[in-house]
Amino acid sequence: MGAPELVLVLRYRKAVTYGLHVLLGALEQHETSTRYEVRFGETPEATAAHIRAASASAARVLVLWSFYSPDAEALARELAQIRALADAPNVAHLAGGVHATAEPVQTLDAGWDIAAVGEGEPTLLSLVDAVGDPTGIPGLAYRDATGAVVRTGRPQRRPLDEFRGFSLRWDRFNALEITRGCVFSCRFCQTPFMFSARFRHRSVANVRWHVDEMRRRGLRDVRFITPTALSYGSQTDEPNLDAVEELLASCKEGIGPDGRVFFGSFPSEIRPEHVSREALRLVRKHCANNNIIVGAQSGSDRVLDAAKRGHGVEEVKRAVRLGVEEGFRINVDMIFGMPGENQDDVDASLRLARELADLGARIHAHTFMPLPGTPWRDAPPGDVAPETISEVDRLSQRGALYGHWQKQRDHAARLAAAAEAYPRPGRSRTILPVADG
Template sequence: MALAVCVVVRYRKAVTYGVHALLAALETAKVEHELRLGTTPEETAEHIKATTADRVITLWSFYSPDAEAMAAELATVKQLSDGRGLHIAGGVHATAEPQQVIDAGWDLAGIGEGESTIISLVRALQDDAPLTSVPGLAIRDSDGVALRTRPAPQLPLDAFPSFVGRHGPIEITRGCRYTCRFCQTPFMFGGQFRHRSVASVREHVRSMVDRGLRDVRFITPTSLSYGSPGPDPDLDKVEELLAGVKEELPPHGRVFFGSFPSEVRPEHVTPEAMRLLKRYVANDNIIIGAQSGSDKVLAASGRGHGTSPVRDAVRIAVEHGFRPNVDFIFGMPGESPEDQAQSLALAGELADMGARIHTHTFMPLPGTPWRDAEPAFIPLSTMSELDRLAQRGDAYGHWRKQAEHAARLAETAKAYPRRTKRRRTS
């Protein structure tokens, strides 16, 4: 007889999209389990203590800047729940730094995409099978080393839904062919695009409409890359997607595309693309990733475009009735005072054209080529100019908080140098 398994989730707003995908995978695979969602550490501990299941697994997911805070929460939950059950950390940070999360107190780290792993993990707990048989895990070895199991497969995006019985943006593309040195997406999901089929997207929309929902948003690293295997947009595929979604929606339904939680690459912003969006979308803004006003910094970061396409993108977007929200990252490795001055000048120029500037501070994120890179110094003069842009309503963002995160990530990286060899169970 299979053992009863309870899946407890430390349920946080910041990571609901990924959690919904894992829970949908369990449901579609028809894996028997009890499910409890803890919205606070205390509630999570109460769920762990209250279940009568034979086995308890608690799921945690977080981004790298939250790792320290989540480790403190984990300690609280373990204490309040008398240390019952297993705790697994997943997401981009656990994938990049399994040894860190094991040392921080988690029993397991999920490596890579989690749908296949969570299905295999719950089944292993039901069967009382060794966890070394589960793909996509890191398990503490007897000497404290994070021992990896075989990799989890990267399946077509249609293999699992974005959500079942819940709602949120529909993931239409996973992976990214662009190699930005500061970004975790290609590391986590691979360097090629995997697109969800239009049929699968339409099925998601129908389920949302059945629950009375009317707004549809999407998760994708670059919106206008939908349906394309390479660097050039395939606008016919984009239109097939948007037209299909509109057909599934009631007359008052709305489609949001190229706005949060996704973005558009500047070289993809063309008059033809903007006219296409105007026919289908409800959003009056689009997010454009500029990242720097220095061609030198853009080349070093692997962005694949210079500053000229950024200017063109803002001009074209504004001409077609969209307000661009343009991302800038300050403090990227090797960035000089002259580079920062160029970024500030471009930000001001774009703001005068009608854009809003979304300001960020470079963070040496685990798993990226710049994981160990030293952030460039951001002087008071640059900070003052960013504040001035914000005060006049032309900029927004949490760049100061990100600067604090960057300092902590840099210190942690020094304590965990990259390993050249990784031990596996087989």
Template sequence: MKVYWRQISQASNSFAALAAACEVHGYDIETADGPRSDVTLYSLNSINERLYRDEIAGADCVTIVGGPHASACYQEVAGYADYVVVGEGEYTLPALLAAIEEGRAPPPGVATAAGYTPARHTVLLDGYPPFSRVKGFVEITRGCPFSCGYCQTPRLFGRCMRHRSIDEIVRYASRFRDIRFVTPNAFAYGSDGVHLRLDKVERLLRRLDGRVYFGTFPGEVRPECVSQQSVELVLETCANTRLHFGAQSGSDRVLRHLRRGHTVEDVVRAIDLCRENGLVPVVDFILGLPFESDDDQRATLDLVKMVTREGKAHIHYLMPLPGTPLQNARPRPLLPETEKVLGKLALGGRITGSWMDHEIRFFRRTPHL
């Protein structure tokens, strides 16, 4: 049975991980620029899903769809795809391929038009390689203990953090000259995500051989985790001159609504620590939140201006994602003064992202899926 992966640039890291998992079970996945027989795999998010829906529905082959959109909207996607892998795919996808090949019913964790039975497993990261012949970023941690209203991560991977062992990370990182990681919070490595274990972070960083980029995309950190100790670890062991973290809002009231788990003071402290130690802060913000007042939006704009005096800001306009508490929210329009200031900062090269068009923002930056 031939198995193909539909090439979608925003899902390249998913391809690396799932191709490696399938290889463990004897399935060699090739890439294709369209549906191919016998089986074609797709990984979709909520922006690009509409681009591939008709292609999948009309494909003259078996179609398997996964990814964040498919996991959150599996009933919808099962209406035009043969099979939908819900959540983590390392165990479920090879099991599904074996079931198709042997003419058996799909395993738990797979939805079809006939129904869905949830998976009865959790993937242990050391059980599967992060990549094989197709190189990708090394995923060091999966899951997040926080429940931010806009984020799909804890809904896809759970709220219990799971870590790849240092030996396995070092083994795969050795294949890169420049080493970057996938993680929801780099400084939370080895911990439960709330009570940090910087001793384990240090142990990992001191084992790596190469130019290490830690606390930068695609493995940012949280602002309350930025301390003198964590900053010094980066300065002593890593090559990056930037530290990337999410503020999301300049209003404590909004942060509480979002269940972010940190305050504006935490963000300001993280910015100051970066500047005092010679690191450039790169800070994410979300505008257009439905419970954001004019004053809340102005407070966020003030924080953006503070960041951009010596750092960079990455601006997002809220996109309600399926499966999250804000999935049915209506984004709030931006104030004219907000648009004016953001436009000026963008022309000066102080901010990136898009606060008007989701697709511009998404396709300029490739997230891990």
């Protein structure tokens, strides 16, 4: 085989390996006449070295980036650094993921040549067939020769079973995505926007194939990526415990006596109203995790309603009590600084955090970030008052609270500034559903 026509250089950062692995999983099953190679750039310098080497021999080099909105600004600086180290006319930098999907023009203005919009698997396969030429391929935004932005629309969303959830050929494994999309519509969340407001589940047979492959390679731990773990197999807001049991039993059998299955713990979570004794006992029966993560988000029913969470504070307390009674360590996700939150709401959240901590739960604290693509993209950045910070600090000193909520305050401010620079027609940051409460 001669020199490659196309070299894909992955900007391979630990934080986002999963998104790149699923692309590799799709690629390894794809038949194409294009001669291509894949390289992993684990640092900016290594990425630049790959670009330099590849651009001298291949017709085209596509550098693939994936990142979340809070990282967009830092990575734009890194992109400039890499371009200064290595650049050529046959090199194009392509950014994919939820940020590029929500803010394609901002992504192009920040320095990327191409923004991938929507789910990346079909788009990447078409790009490989076209030896990296983006012209007319669905799922992209780029500038034409006149500088005008060309948008080719979103690619079709495909069943999860069509693509592998990790890569055998490049030996890259990760938690397995069992569900994509979400029927809930929490106003702060990018998932329904990115992947649609319905669930697509990987079938049990397909999940089992992945688990069998993992075991063959000596991997022992099976973890899942899902927006809401107990929604597996469901098309509604209710859990489908028969489907969950079939999944867990098959995974446990597949990974064997030395393996472990984790469900409802990192990197996924459970909605509070889905927690039941029956569900917890299923987890206990088939899984190795002694902890579960419950999404609470606020201690104020008013804020939960405004965020369209679809559950109240009582469900959170009930879930934590049940979890503790069934012997689980409970981590509870909470977001401070939600839009329209007033002092009563903050007090209610702190009260709930203390009450849950007294029951033995740990609070995973976040600061509200106005994420692109969400209904609250134009909301003010989450801010946390000094008194709240002292209270949160006290909980954290007790070991009852953890998380990157401080760093997220800075991210939130930067996202709000970016949103202001790219206003949406008809949107105003003063129009908030709970601002008058």
